[in-house]
């Protein structure tokens with residue numbers, strides 16, 4: 001995206017200066033083969049300049065999301081969108097909500113871009129960012145600007161020595177809470193019981209968040225389609241835990 005997508009004069013202090021945000025995970029992702037097919041590369045070169053954003057400089061200013069989408073609408077950030085199956089289905093079901101899909105995995109983003117290319121006539125409410133979601137939240141998203149944050153099946157890092165790599169932990173949840181509008185929704189789902197407990201504890205301990213039941217009326221949909229991770233989890237008998245909070249008002 002061009003300079004029109006940047007916003008200037010943000011007076012907000014860097015949130016990493018705040019005590020609760022000093023221990024953000026730096027590598028919650030694995031490096032994966034990211035080669036694109038010829039068709040994906042052609043689509044990437046054609047669509048990425050308009051729909052995508054990458055390379056986040058440390059001095060980046062928050063995005064002008066309204067200019068990027070060309071309208072004013074509630075904004076949802078989906079962290080770790082993978083190949084974007086949920087992203088596409090949920091954006092198609094909610095055309096009045098703008099969705100920013102973030103991943104470090106280029107081939108996943110390319111799959112989403114190709115799917116969008118085929119669905120362009122119906123789905124205009126998705127933009128993509130390639131980068132670490134911690135950097136995206138810290139540098140590209142203004143405080144109190146999001147109606148929702150979705151984190152579906154974050155990498156579970158099952159070994160104890162790797163738990164510090166898990167994306168959802170107190171520091172990232174505090175950063176997410178800071179970026180949500182009052183009434184905005186944090187929606188996480190995982191099939192890993194230990195990670196589910198850790199996320200539940202961290203979310204419940206965050207003073208700006210308040211847990212809600214899946215049936216509660218909310219400003220954005222929490223109806224998630226079944227992804228390949230979920231299908232795999234169901235086959236192995238793992239239950240999926242759905243965790244939803246809203247940012248408290250006032």
Ligand SMILES: C[S@@+](CC[C@H](N)C(=O)[O-])C[C@H]1O[C@@H](n2cnc3c(N)ncnc32)[C@H](O)[C@@H]1O
Pocket residue numbers: 027028029030079080081082083086102103104105108131132133134151152153154155167227228229
């Ligand atoms: C297990 S996959 C789940 C994909 C998708 N949400 C789904 O349900 O099918 C986790 C994804 O999160 C991405 N990821 C992990 N940590 C990330 C980070 N810090 N920033 C951006 N993406 C991240 C990985 O690259 C991977 O694509």
